[in-house]
Amino acid sequence: VFVHIRRNQFIKGELGMTSRRAMLGVALVGAAFTAAGCGVVVKDGSKHYPDYRYRLSVEVDTPEGVKRGSSVIEVSTYVSGKYTIPDPGKLFTKVRGDAVTVDLGTRGVMFALLRSEYSVDWAAGVLSSVTPDPVLDPGPDQDKTGNVQLAPDKDDRYSGLDMHMKNILKSKGVYDVPRYYNTILSRPKPGDAHPPSYYPIMVTFKDMSDPKSVTKVDPDALSATFGKGVSLKRITVERTQDPVTTGIQRRLGWLEQVGRSRSTLIPNPPRLLKDAKDPIIQYLSPSNFSTELYK
Amino acid sequence: MTMNATVFRAILAMDSYNRGYAPSINGVTGTSIGLANVVSNQALNISDAQYQIWQSAGFYASAYVWNGQNVISYRGTNPDFSGSVTQFYNSPGFADVFHGWSLGAGFAGADQGQLALAFYQAVAGVSSPYYLIDNSAASTMLLGHSLGGGLAGFVGALSGEVAYGYDHMPFGMAAYAQAISDSAIAATAVITSGFATALVTVKNVLKEACKPALQIQSTC
Numbered sequence: 001v002f003v004h005i006r007r008n009q010f011i012k013g014e015l016g017m018t019s020r021r022a023m024l025g026v027a028l029v030g031a032a033f034t035a036a037g038c039g040v041v042v043k044d045g046s047k048h049y050p051d052y053r054y055r056l057s058v059e060v061d062t063p064e065g066v067k068r069g070s071s072v073i074e075v076s077t078y079v080s081g082k083y084t085i086p087d088p089g090k091l092f093t094k095v096r097g098d099a100v101t102v103d104l105g106t107r108g109v110m111f112a113l114l115r116s117e118y119s120v121d122w123a124a125g126v127l128s129s130v131t132p133d134p135v136l137d138p139g140p141d142q143d144k145t146g147n148v149q150l151a152p153d154k155d156d157r158y159s160g161l162d163m164h165m166k167n168i169l170k171s172k173g174v175y176d177v178p179r180y181y182n183t184i185l186s187r188p189k190p191g192d193a194h195p196p197s198y199y200p201i202m203v204t205f206k207d208m209s210d211p212k213s214v215t216k217v218d219p220d221a222l223s224a225t226f227g228k229g230v231s232l233k234r235i236t237v238e239r240t241q242d243p244v245t246t247g248i249q250r251r252l253g254w255l256e257q258v259g260r261s262r263s264t265l266i267p268n269p270p271r272l273l274k275d276a277k278d279p280i281i282q283y284l285s286p287s288n289f290s291t292e293l294y295k
Numbered sequence: 296m297t298m299n300a301t302v303f304r305a306i307l308a309m310d311s312y313n314r315g316y317a318p319s320i321n322g323v324t325g326t327s328i329g330l331a332n333v334v335s336n337q338a339l340n341i342s343d344a345q346y347q348i349w350q351s352a353g354f355y356a357s358a359y360v361w362n363g364q365n366v367i368s369y370r371g372t373n374p375d376f377s378g379s380v381t382q383f384y385n386s387p388g389f390a391d392v393f394h395g396w397s398l399g400a401g402f403a404g405a406d407q408g409q410l411a412l413a414f415y416q417a418v419a420g421v422s423s424p425y426y427l428i429d430n431s432a433a434s435t436m437l438l439g440h441s442l443g444g445g446l447a448g449f450v451g452a453l454s455g456e457v458a459y460g461y462d463h464m465p466f467g468m469a470a471y472a473q474a475i476s477d478s479a480i481a482a483t484a485v486i487t488s489g490f491a492t493a494l495v496t497v498k499n500v501l502k503e504a505c506k507p508a509l510q511i512q513s514t515c
Contacts, residue, residue, distance in 0.1 A: 108390045118322050120318070121316075179327070259343035261341055261342060263346060271339075273335050274327060276326075283337045285343045293347075
């Protein structure tokens, strides 16, 4: 059997890679034994911030009054070090928790998921995004227009993130989640009137016992799904010490079983992303409802 | 405008860093990159529970159809060498070292190697990664950077597919070990499923897998 290995592209560099990886591996093992065996504290170039929890709440105006649902979500944050390959200083986050369930009585049940259309890691960043940074004391760094110029700290590349994480960890009060992204990196796509939505994906089920009946809910037109007089009042986040919310399977008993047998609520999604007519719904996974399904 | 194929392969090799869980760049939601259409991992019979295993093992790969050919891009590593040991054990990078780099040292059973093989089978639509056992696969190009390049080589050595690695991890010993292991499993079948059939299987697995593995190692 002839093996189609392109030597020029593939084999080239094997020696260099081998030796580099080997050296790194030896260094790693050496460091592990040094620290574990002798109690040596290795200087910390990487950062693990304290976990924090927040309550994600969704309020819906209905003719029967305001309906609320909330979920407590835990976020772990880690920043890779200066010498990480290939992502120095990369921010890693991990979340635990369930989607928000809003019971609208006979009108149905709405779920605000752990992700947005724009970001799979939405639930990990929402409290961070709405937490304001402190007003700095104007000093010699203030420019002529009154704006404070923050000079980067040459000794600690993460000082800005440190400050922001401190703010998150001492965050108090309720913050509204903005309707749209408002950053220079998430401007409207050509032809779009708005930047990407900052709201979580919202869905409901025509039949709660049938995962295939999932349908998308338009946050700007809840009445189209739940009837006249129903509208989204607001979505908020608030830091909390309450335990992480779990148990969404009590409502969606099939969630884990579906997730173990296939990847999406609706079976057989299109192979190519471009062929999906409604990718948000067609590629929706059980883990968008809970991080705790397979533990 | 036509892009140089060599450059584009390198771009695709890096694209897997930006898709799926923990992307290096958030918001990469396009359905194609250049002339390559992105294949949905959800459409490849990878269950949601299996996808969680990917994350536990630090594995990720993305698939494309480029000029009618299947392409797989295996994500590389993102370890951290600067933290304390206790923190390192909790880091995402440790998953790569434990589950992926061990393959570079010749341990074919490394989780990421097995996940890479399974993903190849899912994309190519074959029951076995060995060409002589299941030759129904559509041609699939394998790409990867760093650890991902090693995974591409590992799968390429066993399947005979074209593979391109960029600053890649070694893979030859693991491919050899995998071939020996699979041959031993096939040999077990001699007892249970008939001597003639199993013998042919053993012969084919060894013939296909050991040769390229040795060929690769001889270049080091």
